[in-house]
Amino acid sequence: MSTTLIIGGSSGIGLATAVRLAALGDTVHIAGRNADTLSGVKATHPALEVHVLDANGAGAVSALLAELGTVDRLIVTLSGNKGAGPLADLDLAVLRTAFDEKFWPTLTVVKAAVPHLSQSGSVTLVGAITARAGMPGTAGIGALNAAIEALVAPLAAELAPIRVNAVSPGYVDTPWWNMIPDGDREGLFDQIAAGLPTKRIATADDVAQVLVLLSTNPNITGTVIESDGGAHLTA
Numbered sequence: 509m510s511t512t513l514i515i516g517g518s519s520g521i522g523l524a525t526a527v528r529l530a531a532l533g534d535t536v537h538i539a540g541r542n543a544d545t546l547s548g549v550k551a552t553h554p555a556l557e558v559h560v561l562d563a564n565g566a567g568a569v570s571a572l573l574a575e576l577g578t579v580d581r582l583i584v585t586l587s588g589n590k591g592a593g594p595l596a597d598l599d600l601a602v603l604r605t606a607f608d609e610k611f612w613p614t615l616t617v618v619k620a621a622v623p624h625l626s627q628s629g630s631v632t633l634v635g636a637i638t639a640r641a642g643m644p645g646t647a648g649i650g651a652l653n654a655a656i657e658a659l660v661a662p663l664a665a666e667l668a669p670i671r672v673n674a675v676s677p678g679y680v681d682t683p684w685w686n687m688i689p690d691g692d693r694e695g696l697f698d699q700i701a702a703g704l705p706t707k708r709i710a711t712a713d714d715v716a717q718v719l720v721l722l723s724t725n726p727n728i729t730g731t732v733i734e735s736d737g738g739a740h741l742t743a
């Protein structure tokens with residue numbers, strides 16, 4: 509039986525991935541900062557092991573890994589949602605915060621986890637299509653996600669035989685978008701979907717399927733897979 513740890517597994521893409529991997533027979537541990545959210549997840553998905561954790565705390569991350577022992581699949585799906593907007597309007601202090609909320613905790617987790625990963629194991633990260641498509645208004649958030657995706661190839665070479673991969677999502681209907689009021693979000697999603705080749709906003713489970721593939725397939729490493737409804741074709 510494989511042990512999976514999903515940092516950011518209490519919501520959205522991470523939770524959908526946790527549910528899929530638990531159904532495949534993994535022992536799945538999920539971590540997030542909000543204890544109430546985790547309690548709610550535990551009530552709905554009792555098979556998942558839940559842990560309150562802020563991934564920016566290297567000591568707390570190491571303590572959790574020491575408690576788990578060996579981990580077969582590390583999946584990092586955490587993030588804040590800052591850093592978008594045209595450069596002229598972009599507050600660089602806010603963009604620094606965006607890196608603090610996604611890049612640094614992701615790297616903190618990966619660094620702490622390496623000694624605990626099984627040699628047949630995997631690390632799977634989440635970037636975003638902003639890293640690889642020339643969309644106006646995404647220089648800041650695109651650079652952030654490019655920094656995540658840039659970890660993949662060198663770490664895959666450095667940590668081999670442990671495999672390292674990432675998924676690059678486009679627009680996914682998750683609580684990530686909660687900064688936009690409910691009434692406005694539906695209209696925005698309709699507008700975005702109309703411009704996508706697939707004509708739909710992705711579900712968290714669409715992206716979870718790719719994370720399951722990347723984290724379990726023994727023949728994939730150093731790879732970033734786009735799961736973006738074709739957003740990279742339309743930028």
Ligand SMILES: NC(=O)c1ccc[n+]([C@@H]2O[C@H](COP(=O)([O-])OP(=O)(O)OC[C@H]3O[C@@H](n4cnc5c(N)ncnc54)[C@H](OP(=O)(O)O)[C@@H]3O)[C@@H](O)[C@H]2O)c1
Pocket residue numbers: 515516517518519520521522539540541542543545561562563564585586587588609610613634635636637676677678679680681682683684685712
């Ligand atoms: N949704 C989209 O359209 C979209 C598009 C492209 C890329 N992505 C990327 O996909 C990934 C997953 O996003 P999502 O849409 O599933 O977002 P989400 O529903 O907001 O989930 C984010 C998860 O990360 C956890 N988290 C955040 N900061 C953390 C920290 N410091 N320590 C531990 N846990 C932390 C959150 O729980 P707590 O808040 O309780 O900590 C939550 O479980 C992110 O990397 C995001 O950038 C999303």
